[in-house]
Amino acid sequence: MGRYTGPACRKCRREGMKLFLKGTRCAMAKCPIDRGRPAPGMHGMSRRRKPSDYGVQLREKQRLRRQYGLQEKQFRLFFDRAHGKDGVTGEVLLQLLETRLDNIVYKLGFAPSRRAARQFVSHNHVLVNGRKANIPAMVLQPGAVISVKDRPKSRGFASASMEIAASGGKDIPSWLNLDEKNFSAEVVSVPTRDEIAPLVDEQLIVELYSK
Numbered sequence: 001m002g003r004y005t006g007p008a009c010r011k012c013r014r015e016g017m018k019l020f021l022k023g024t025r026c027a028m029a030k031c032p033i034d035r036g037r038p039a040p041g042m043h044g045m046s047r048r049r050k051p052s053d054y055g056v057q058l059r060e061k062q063r064l065r066r067q068y069g070l071q072e073k074q075f076r077l078f079f080d081r082a083h084g085k086d087g088v089t090g091e092v093l094l095q096l097l098e099t100r101l102d103n104i105v106y107k108l109g110f111a112p113s114r115r116a117a118r119q120f121v122s123h124n125h126v127l128v129n130g131r132k133a134n135i136p137a138m139v140l141q142p143g144a145v146i147s148v149k150d151r152p153k154s155r156g157f158a159s160a161s162m163e164i165a166a167s168g169g170k171d172i173p174s175w176l177n178l179d180e181k182n183f184s185a186e187v188v189s190v191p192t193r194d195e196i197a198p199l200v201d202e203q204l205i206v207e208l209y210s211k
Contacts, residue, residue: 057208064200068097069114074137079209090202091193098191101128101146102136107173108185109165110148110158125154140187147184155183 051059065075082093097103102118105126111117118136120126126133127147128140140146148158162180172178175195178185 054208057204060200060202060204061208064094064097064202064205067114067199068100068103069118070097076209079205083209090206093205094193094196094202095190096139098196099140099187100136101126101133101138101140104140104146104176104185104187108146108176108178109162109170109172110183112161112164116161120157125149125157142187142189144187145184146187147182150183158183 061075065072068075070078078096079089079093082096083089085092102114102121105111105121106114106117110126111120121136122134124132124134125148127149128138129145130147133146148154172185173191173195175187175189175191176185177188
């Protein structure tokens, strides 16, 4: 399966907003969004027509997909899974994405970005309920315990990342209970819509896939 290997900031410029794909670097003064750089491409600075309804829906989907670092096929699988569950499809979709193992590792501060968290998980640095977990897309349920392996390389990386997160004022979500001393945390509950950063209008994504 193909994956994007170009500049992460290019994605933010295309969406016209910060997607926080590079961790603490996104807070630096040289961030292209803060500097007002236009969308990539030769027509980035040109004045565009008002987008169609489809264009607006597509941009919302792309923003959410890129924020969590998913390919289109992966994202569609999560949408289909959310559509088959009880509840509001858009909200369930956000909950599934938010409770992915790589996202939780990022939210806990064990890694500086979701991309780094995905690599941290896939390289066998994380345990779930005391067992090896190297699948970033694993969706965790309330009661699951995430921990960093007790070895210097794993905890050294996590410790450095946690210090940077703390210095930057990053808060741990209320639906996660972190034990900093033991490099572990528990999923207390499924996050509500209010506890998930409202970067997108998920209803537009539902409308897009319902066509």
